[in-house]
Amino acid sequence: MELKTQTIDLASHRAQFPALADRYYFNYGGQGPLANSTLNKISENFGKIESLGVFSRAANAWDVAESNLTRATIADQLKAQASNITLTESTTAGCNIALWSVDWQPGDHLLISDCEHPGIIGIADQLKQRFGIEVSFFSLQAYLDQGTDAILATIEQNLRSHTRMIAISHICWNTGHVMPLKQISQLCHAHDVLVMVDAAQSVGVLPLDLPDCEADFYAFTGHKWWCGPLGVGGLYVRDQAFDQALPTYIGWRGIKDCQLPEPGTQPEITWQQDGQKFEIASTSYPLYGALREAIAYANTWGSQAQRYDRICKLSKWLWQELGKLPKINLVRQTPPDSGLIAFTIKEKIPSQLMTELEEKENILLRSLNNPDCLRVSIHYLTTQSELEQLLAICSELAS
Amino acid sequence: MELKTQTIDLASHRAQFPALADRYYFNYGGQGPLANSTLNKISENFGKIESLGVFSRAANAWDVAESNLTRATIADQLKAQASNITLTESTTAGCNIALWSVDWQPGDHLLISDCEHPGIIGIADQLKQRFGIEVSFFSLQAYLDQGTDAILATIEQNLRSHTRMIAISHICWNTGHVMPLKQISQLCHAHDVLVMVDAAQSVGVLPLDLPDCEADFYAFTGHKWWCGPLGVGGLYVRDQAFDQALPTYIGWRGIKDCQLPEPGTQPEITWQQDGQKFEIASTSYPLYGALREAIAYANTWGSQAQRYDRICKLSKWLWQELGKLPKINLVRQTPPDSGLIAFTIKEKIPSQLMTELEEKENILLRSLNNPDCLRVSIHYLTTQSELEQLLAICSELAS
Secondary structure, eight states: OHHHHHHHHHHHHHTTOGGGTTSEEOOTTTOOOOOHHHHHHHHHHHHHHHHHTSSSHHHHHHHHHHHHHHHHHHHHHHTOOGGGEEEESSHHHHHHHHHHTSOOOTTOEEEEETTOOHHHHHHHHHHHHHHOOEEEEEOOGGGGGGOHHHHHHHHHHHOOTTEEEEEEESBOTTTOOBOOHHHHHHHHHHTTOEEEEEOTTTTTTSOOOHHHHOOSEEEEESSSTTOOOTTOEEEEEOHHHHTTOOOOSOOGGGEEEEEOOOTTSOOEEEEOSSGGGGOOSOOOHHHHHHHHHHHHHHTTSSOHHHHHHHHHHHHHHHHHHHHTSTTEEESOSSOOSSSEEEEEETTOOHHHHHHHHHHHHOEEOEEEETTEEEEEEOOTTOOHHHHHHHHHHHHHHTO | OHHHHHHHHHHHHHTTOGGGTTSEEOOTTTOOOOOHHHHHHHHHHHHHHHHHTSSSHHHHHHHHHHHHHHHHHHHHHHTOOGGGEEEESSHHHHHHHHHHTSOOOTTOEEEEETTOOHHHHHHHHHHHHHHOOEEEEEOOGGGGGGOHHHHHHHHHHHOOTTEEEEEEESBOTTTOOBOOHHHHHHHHHHTTOEEEEEOTTTTTTSOOOHHHHOOSEEEEESSSTTOOOTTOEEEEEOHHHHTTOOOOSOOTTTEEEEEOOOTTSOOEEEEOSSGGGGOOSOOOHHHHHHHHHHHHHHTTSSOHHHHHHHHHHHHHHHHHHHHTSTTEEESOSSOOSSSEEEEEETTOOHHHHHHHHHHHHOEEOEEEETTEEEEEEOOTTOOHHHHHHHHHHHHHHTO
């Protein structure tokens, strides 16, 4: 009876997402759909600024209030303080803030796992060129199925005496493994190494307590698992890392006070002493409330722990069933602890399969390059019948 | 009869901006109001992504097409090529890209005018700290009324042998003077100095031919004089400056190809060979079309040259009339060549006046700190009767 009630609730809850009405959607890790209330909030808020006078004291106060409310709402979801939150445009924007925030010196070392997104690799390339640092990539993917001890061991083996930062994901975007973040942070901190986390795939999935994770920088977006609008993300900066973290892209939002210089003198700048320090300038304030609306709407369907539990149950079911098909290779050999499942079908090219599935079957998933595979994203909004349809098609393809 | 027709056209044209209906609006230099068609396009485009499947091949192709169309539309307005345009979040974001793009070496010099926005000063502070460069501020404000020769002379006097870049505005945000950009560029290029232009107040005001201006970087926003949505701006990078310009905040949009590294090897990255090189990652693609709509709507009311002509005529009228009032000090002593007019009223504190005018008179303008003054923004949407109302109130205050 409990299950039945929950099923009915989910159906009506899901019905508020127009994009989910007529397709099998498995791309939450790329972008989440918007609920009607989120879509409505976008229009409402753009109109609100016009009604408040555009660039008026009232409208500018509204922009500030929206920013504050949004940092507070995000912080609440992460068990952090609003002062730890920087509003950004995307996960990648937050990763940039973190990676460029170090006062890099020639010979410093940046350690990156071999599971990171190309954006991280691009940033590292420039840090090397600009500051003469060393960058190395360590083998993580090979150890993912072996568990925490093996993961910690490969990290420790690859730390150097001058390592200043490690870049790692909380949930690997390609394989879906959840990293033991607290243990990684403690290991790295014991070596005076800052921990920079790409959290694109974990925020909106895991029940999070960021202070307990002890990571220094945690970069995420609202438009994937949180089903918020494109263009709003955030960065959590741990208190202990804040003072040393330098701002890079700079604008009036990060500046508390700037004594304008007379010619011949140097200006005196005071930075904001909270997450605003890393914010830049004007942005789409109307979207902030839409992200809050998306978060609030998700919270009408259980707690994050309950939603995560549902994600894991659905994922495990699909992983087990796919594993029974002879021509399917699952990328991970251990049961999934997130909503991402990566696999290949023998003799099929993943990128071609992705196109065929979308065009012929109305099934939306994505292909990856490393490893070369298909990736399915399972959300709490995903239904058992969606999984069954996916499994049926995979079964045909793998026969 | 011509004038009458134009007046009628403007009234119906203006009527499409809901924010202009019930206030005297003089803050275009802060933020422009949105036309109904622009507001509608925002909602339409957010809905469009949902109908295309959110993270589907169709939706992703739409994102790319929107980005391409928007670079092309912006380029067309600036007489540039689409390949010269980077889409950004704001003017300040573009200034950051430009100022951080130099392969700064210790001892290099960055020259900044004393009329620049605090954001520029903040960036310079960090460039000094990170790369050990010299930053100096030269006296421009004192020479603005003296014209081109005096402006060029103060720049030339302040260039050093190791100056690599100058940061200057096309239209000074505080005084409204239009800088002789082509001559400045030619002077600076003769000294191997890159020219970085803050164009927050010029795009949407001046008829522009950026290749003819010869500036290397030209950073602007859509949400001020173009009356586009908050959160979309752009950066023009001159062909001759492109190859040397390094990307700083980096993401998948700027990376053409990234060979993922095996542990122990280094990745090979190929950057995009157009303005995308400096773009980062996911953003609010739905807003791009809204900016194009705003630009298209403005273009239904004359050409940019005609709109600029109207701005100058209105500005000159107000400047002349304010100049007749005994207690008013105009910041500039020469007739305005832009829509910005700065002034003070004797014995009145500008920031207090701003509040009073908004609260009591429904007149929206802003106060500045340097110089300490009020600033009025006059747009082609501004009406003669708005100016008369402003003048009447100023006349009372100055009596």
